[in-house]
Amino acid sequence: MTIGIIIITSLITIISFGRPDLMLKIQFNPYRVYHKKEYYRLFTHAFLHADWMHLIINMIVLFSFGTTVEHYFKQLAIAGLLNNPNISFLILYIGGILFATTTTLFKHKENKWYNSVGASGAVSAIVFTSIFFAPLNKLFLYFIPLPGIIAGVLYLVYSQYMSKRSKDNINHDAHLLGAIFGFVFPIFIDPGLIKLFFQQLGM
Numbered sequence: 001m002t003i004g005i006i007i008i009t010s011l012i013t014i015i016s017f018g019r020p021d022l023m024l025k026i027q028f029n030p031y032r033v034y035h036k037k038e039y040y041r042l043f044t045h046a047f048l049h050a051d052w053m054h055l056i057i058n059m060i061v062l063f064s065f066g067t068t069v070e071h072y073f074k075q076l077a078i079a080g081l082l083n084n085p086n087i088s089f090l091i092l093y094i095g096g097i098l099f100a101t102t103t104t105l106f107k108h109k110e111n112k113w114y115n116s117v118g119a120s121g122a123v124s125a126i127v128f129t130s131i132f133f134a135p136l137n138k139l140f141l142y143f144i145p146l147p148g149i150i151a152g153v154l155y156l157v158y159s160q161y162m163s164k165r166s167k168d169n170i171n172h173d174a175h176l177l178g179a180i181f182g183f184v185f186p187i188f189i190d191p192g193l194i195k196l197f198f199q200q201l202g203m
Contacts, residue, residue, distance in 0.1 A: 001089045002066030012047040028116040034109035046097040048117035058119050065130045072133045081190045096125025100178035121174035125182030
């Protein structure tokens with residue numbers, strides 16, 4: 001599933017680099033979603049990226065953590081907690097896309113000129129699902145190795161802080177909400193999994 005999403009996202013993004021009309025048509029524009037009922041933008045924006053660096057970083061992170069989450073879901077299927085790990089992965093990814101837009105939609109619904117692209121919300125969901133299953137695995141936060149749970153908390157604090165500042169062109173709200181969605185997603189699969197999380201922490 002991860003590889004398929006990467007291929008589709010990369011193809012659509014690369015095509016959009018030479019097709020500004022496509023970028024305009026499917027990017028996330030809260031004003032048009034709210035006032036013009038173009039609800040598809042809540043989903044399609046995740047298959048666009050602003051430039052090559054934006055695309056490459058998101059796809060590398062998605063590959064690194066997506067394959068890991070797929071492995072965890074297959075283990076849940078073996079344990080009888082999931083019927084179809086591929087469908088569950090898609091629900092996680094698509095749910096991350098949609099949930100990540102919630103705050104931005106209402107914050108910018110009157111701003112005709114606000115646009116957002118990128119899979120960061122969904123990728124954050126994947127990363128934090130991985131953290132849920134292995135909270136002590138080392139992650140690199142700005143090249144500093146930290147236990148995943150610590151890196152995750154710092155990431156959430158940073159995203160919240162940057163969202164309030166609103167000084168750059170990055171949708172930090174999407175990062176924050178995607179991360180939260182990804183972390184709680186396993187609990188919706190089986191509330192008993194929260195015990196596994198605490199066991200991983202030695203509690």
